[in-house]
Amino acid sequence: MKTKFGIAKVMLMISSMLLLLVIVACSESEESSSSDSNSNGDVAKLTVWLWPGMGIEEQIEQYDEEHENVEVEIQLAEFADVHSNLTTSLAAGSGAPDISAVEVKGINKYIGNPQHFVNLFDLGAEEVADDYLDWKFKQAQTIDGEYLLGLPTDIGPQAMAYRTDVFEEAGLPTDREEVAELIQTWEDYIEVGKTIKEKTGKALIDDAGGLYTVVEGQGEKKYYDAEGNIIIESNEQIDYAYNLATEVIESGLESGFEQWSTEWGTGMTNGDFATLLAPAWMMGFMQENAPDASGKWDIAKLPGETSGNWGGSFLTIPEQSDHPEEAYELIKWLLSPEQQLVTFERNGNFPSTPEIYETDAIQNFKSEYFSGAPVGQIYAEAAKDVSEVLEGPDSITIEEVLKDAIIRVRDGQGSPEESWQQSIDELERTLGR
Amino acid sequence: MNEVGVKKFSIGRISTYVFLVTITILSLFPFYWMFVIGSNDTSAVNKFPPAFIPGTSFFENAQKVFDNIKFFNAIINSFIVSTCVTISVLFFCSLAGYAFAKIRFKGNKALFIFVIGTMMVPIQLGIIPSYMIISKFGWINDLKAVIVPWAVNAFGVFWMRQYIASAIPDELIDAGKIDGCTNFRIYWNIVLPSVRPAIATLGLITFMQVWNEFLWPLVVLKNEAVHTIQIALRTLNGAYYQDFAMILAGTFMATIPILIVFLVFSKQFIAGLTEGSVKT
Amino acid sequence: MSTNLQVEKKSKTIGIFRKPLTQEKKDRIAGYLYISPFFILFGVFGVFPIFFTAYVSLNKWDILGTKSFIGMKNYALLMGDPVFWKSIGNTFSIWFLSTLPQLFLALVLAFILNQAFIKGKDFFRLSVFIPNITSVVAVAIIFGAIFGENYGILNYLLSFIGIDPVNWTGTLLGTHAAISIMVMWRWMGYNSIIYLAALQSIPKDLYEAATIDGANKIQQFFKITIPMIRPMIIFTVIVSTIGGMQIFSEPLIFSGAGGGSFNQGLTITLYLYEEAFVRNNFGYASAVAWVLFIIIVIFSLVNLFITKRINSTE
CATH class of the missing domain: 3.40.190.10 (Periplasmic binding protein-like II)
Incomplete structure (x- = not known):
């Protein structure tokens, strides 16, 4: 009895196979007809x-x-x-x-x-x-x-989102005009960070890698010059951005959250970091992932002379x-x-x-989530202020390898200098392939 | 553990159960958690301490899934692909496995080693040349593009060969030949019924793998009408943020068919034991 | 039914038109015929990609531009590439940490699930298999939540026994441990289902006889189970070797496409993938693929040798 049942099943398999072949044959002809219709008429x-x-x-x-x-x-x-x-x-x-x-x-x-x-x-x-x-x-x-x-x-023009509750706790102004006044340069930014750290114990920024990307993008040039030569080591802006990012790490102003991790969203809700460098599209992300922090964030202009884009x-x-x-x-x-x-x-x-x-x-585009900030105006201003940067075919690889240098510093895998050299060596190898 | 004996409530048995239950909890938890998030809103993903209790928004999230993708259409496509592939893999792999295990022909061993060797080739870079082949056949946006290349695989041949080699004594095959059975008859009437646990296992694994595969389908199936469920689910990912509650609700629903298939095959897992079609 | 009859008819017609074939010839025809589907399909879909990759590995090619022939230079560069060597080390390290314990546990689990006294077998079988069908998206989120440094569940639990937060993603050991746990979690049930099928091929009376002779379960496991399913153990060892050497999803989930800032989670396949599709060094990636193939062949042979030895010493 049981064996018969087994055979019936195998029969089913075989007939399905045949069916499959028929389907294959059928759709074959279908295919050719559809490609005909593609070329006919003026449509x-x-x-x-x-x-x-x-x-x-x-x-x-x-x-x-x-x-x-x-x-x-x-x-x-x-x-x-x-x-x-x-x-x-x-x-x-x-x-x-x-x-x-x-x-x-x-x-x-x-x-x-x-x-x-x-x-x-x-x-x-x-x-x-x-x-x-x-x-x-x-x-x-x-x-x-x-x-x-x-x-x-x-x-994706960028601005600086900040936690009003953390700023208040640190005895800093919370009004967005005053915050923009207080933090005009990245040096001001780090000073504020030190105050926050001292008064509240909280971090200044979620991720130093993000800071690095923003700052290097504010220069007149990035990795390539107008002739398409790679100028990483001669570009002072990159040097500046790297030093800034590693300084943030070494002064303990970074929270150590990796962007896009789930705990990043937790930190966003809890206010574990006082600022977040946020492009316009990040607003939607924050509202969905940290809805409980509504009204605790506000938005001001990005520090530095120009804005940025992500x-x-x-x-x-x-x-x-x-x-x-x-x-x-x-x-x-x-x-x-x-x-x-x-x-x-x-x-x-x-x-x-x-x-x-x-x-x-x-x-008139305002956001309740960001304490009623006129985010439309802020991002429109930022958009006009982005510096024009030349990118080349290896920009992504270069950015990734340089950001790795920063993460290594954070994870205690070497001093900023060693880590930088390691990335430069890797770039030399990888770009030659 | 070393006292696992015959007694009904021995320490061995209890500790065996403890071991099983622990593994079960660890195995089930992420699956359960998928439902927890799928029935909450996205921010539940970021809660600390984590959310452990299902919310009430499952149907709401499911509705969002249905609004965004052609869920049932994609399920049907996946079902067609997985079923066709599974049937043909079971048939062709068991046939080839039988040939390698029990039929003597020249080059048997070398060809078998070759089959295993093909599994060792890293396939990640094959995408571009494979795409060229499929595109030459005109199979882009056609389910054939994912069914035909998977119709038989080295894994299945290897598995069936090993199983048949160890489960079926040569005497049984020889007896069949003496009775005048053709090779196909022997495969059909003697081999297949005796290796049902292996067939069930291969069927389940194949079905499940094809169901969950997305790397290759997403290259060749771009038209929404031919999306399989995994491809459709991927289009739930937004550009700038992901609605995890919706995604996991969709993923949860997409897993249910595999569970059903598992239960269908499950009856066959132990079948060979009790039946004893191989008489020794 | 009709198909069955046809098959019978077919074999008869062959018999009429030709002189009766000897068994040897019949076997040869059947053998080649039965294995032909695999080789046909492989010929159509498998051969070209292999030659394509072999050819590309001798070129410098960024996928979109023109290929320029550079001979063995990619291989030469590869030999002097510290990142490649690191990826080999990582791959083996993760293989040892995950595959060996996993296969053994899977076998034990299958042995337990095969015991007559266990109630609710269907449920347990399904449960242990579930990790393998849980979607990668869910796995990525949940493992991210478990291994987070600040709000990770594991660090939270460790804090109760006085252990400071571990930076799982930022250390070599933490990364390998976490990836291995993920691999074990995803594949143990899968392998035990395979072993469970294998156990079905062992005649029950062997165990009965052993029990009468006074052998306990542990002895039965080592003296009957393991030797009897030797071909299937070889199967899982080979398949796990190949799978382990090509491990990709788990490190990608845990460390990202770059394998982490100091390549702590970079496996060979992940490196190959990154070079090909992130950095567009397709020629170089093809060379990685070929070297990986050779590594897999050698390592499989080594494992086959070891597995055979272990079995024969039983």
């Missing part, structure tokens, strides 16, 4: 790769409805997956979409091989250049300025696209000041087009 079929949270899907659908000549299909994938999929299909030479979102770090990677993308200058992007913040627009250009890989979407993206048109003109029309419309305002109002992504900063939507 350009555009595939768009985005990740969730970009807030532009609805507008793309609206464009699709309003335009007879295009048919748009949005394909969502996770942030990192969009980038790795794009790299894979560019390398393999097929499968890339007509439009793909690329984050600024991704742009840095692709910029060494711009031939994989349509040069938007060829499609007339020069005309719209003035709509965008200068520094942002230049992020997607090759160092010689000849080639434009993408049009800007949102940006993140933000672009829409690009891969060279493989069959319809670059149609694709360009879509992104030009979608990323125009008017449409960026729509995206901001719907989803809060901070726009890269300065002319709408004066609109009521941004000017």
Whole structure:
């Protein structure tokens, strides 16, 4: 009896296998027919790769409805997956979409091989250049300025979030104007940190690596000069940023939370660190992850002479696209000041087009979470103040390796000097491959 | 432990149970915790001391999952892929395992070593060339792209070969041959029924692995209509922050089908023992 | 049913058209036929990537640009790369800390779950297998919460016995211990399910006879169980060796793609991944892949040798 039952099962398996073969055969023919429809008629079929949270899907659908000549299909994938999929299909030479979102770090990677993308200058992007913040627009250009890989979407201008309760406990002013007055330079910042440490025992900042990134970005140059040479060791700003970060660690002003860890969120709620260098998009993160701290945070201008930027993206048109003109029309419309305002109002992504900063939507944008701070105004000011930095194909690797030097100091794996040298040695090895 | 004997309530038995229960608690806790967060809001992840009690927002979070992704569509895709792969792996691997274990042919041993050798090749860099192959076949955004390459694997062949080699005495095969059975008959009527625990185990492992796999599917399945559940779940990750409560509620629901499959296969695990189809 | 008949028919027609085949020939045909699906599939999907990687390893290639042939230079660089050597050390260290105890515990667990007196076997089997199906996202969050320095559960518990907070992610030992615990947690149940299946192949009367002879459970475990499931032990040792040498998810979860600031959690596969997809040194990464392959082959042979020796001394 039992064996019969077993055989019946195996029979089921075999017949399913046959079924599988049939399915394979069937979908084979399906495939060829669908590729036919792709090329017929005047309708350009555009595939768009985005990740969730970009807030532009609805507008793309609206464009699709309003335009007879295009048919748009949005394909969502996770942030990192969009980038790795794009790299894979560019390398393999097929499968890339007509439009793909690329984050600024991704742009840095692709910029060494711009031939994989349509040069938007060829499609007339020069005309719209003035709509965008200068520094942002230049992020997607090759160092010689000849080639434009993408049009800007949102940006991540930075400000300093601070805990009013901790500042009060330390006997410091809590009003955002006064705080900005008190902390104008990074030296002031460290002084305040020492006061806080002394009076309350709390840390000044969550993570010194983040401080390093912000400060090095405030210089006129970063890792590359205008000819594309790597200038890490001759750039004083990097030296300054590194010393500042290691000083924070050695004076015990850092809380030792790793960003994005769960305990980071706990510390954010409990006020274990008095300040957090927060780009505009961090506001949403804080509200979701530390809702109990609502009203305890406030926001002021970033210390230092200029502001900073963290993140933000672009829409690009891969060279493989069959319809670059149609694709360009879509992104030009979608990323125009008017449409960026729509995206901001719907989803809060901070726009890269300065002319709408004066609109009521941004000017009146206040946040209860940040004690009623006019965050729209603060971030708009910060956005105009970002210094223009040239990035090159190895920027990400360099930043990672240099930040490792700081983490090593924190973990007691060497003095700041030793740790720095170790990173320089590693860079020499890795960039030569 | 060294007193595990025959007595009913010996210290050995009690300590065995203590050992089992400890392992069970450690094993289940993260799974349970997934539900705890999935039924709270995202900030519960960051609570200290940690949240241990389920909240009341599970259905709310589940609703958010359904709003964001085509959950059931993705479940069906995963089910198609996992079932097809599992069936073909069970069939082809057991057949090959039987051939390697019990059929004498030239190069048997060398080919078997080759099969094991293929498992040792690191596959991480294969993504780009594999993508080229699939794209040549026109299988991008087609479930075939994840079913066909996985239809038989070295792990399964190796496993079935080892199991058949140790569970089935050669005399049994020889007896079958003397009775005039073809090789396929022997496989069919003698080998398969005797290795049901191995089949069940391989089936479960294969189903589970295919169900949870995402590295390869996410490269070839980009169209939402063909997303498997793991790919769909990944699109719940926002660009700037992640709603962990929603993600874990979705993940929790996506795990339930594997639990059902486990219970289905589970009956087969012990089957071989009581049946005694291998008579010695 | 129809399929079954067809198969029978097929074998008959072969018999009619050709002269009766000898058993040897039949065996040969069946043997090659039965193993062919694997080789066909491997030929279609497996061979090209291997040659591709081999070719790329002789080039300098950033994935998107043009390849430039540099011969064995990547391999030469690799030999002098301290980070690569460190990643080899880490991989072996984590393998020893996780795989050996894990396989032994899994076997013991399977042996226990196979005992007649255990009640609720279905439940326990399911429970120990659950870590393997718990999503990686959940695992990442929960292990992050356990091993945090400031608010980690483990440090919180250690504080009760007077131990100062341990910086798990920032020290070599802490990282290896934490990754190994994660590996054991995720894979022990999986391996015990495999062993459990293996135990089913042992005829029950062997144990009965041993019990009558007065052997206790421990003796039965070492004298009957282990020798009887030798092929399956070899299987798990080989598979765990390969899996352990290619360990990726757990260190990635715990230390990130870079393997930590001083590469404390960087395993070979993680290094390969980082070089290929983070730093875009695809040629170099391909060289890492080939050296890793050689390491796995050698280490598997060593383990096979040791496993066989242990078994034969029983």
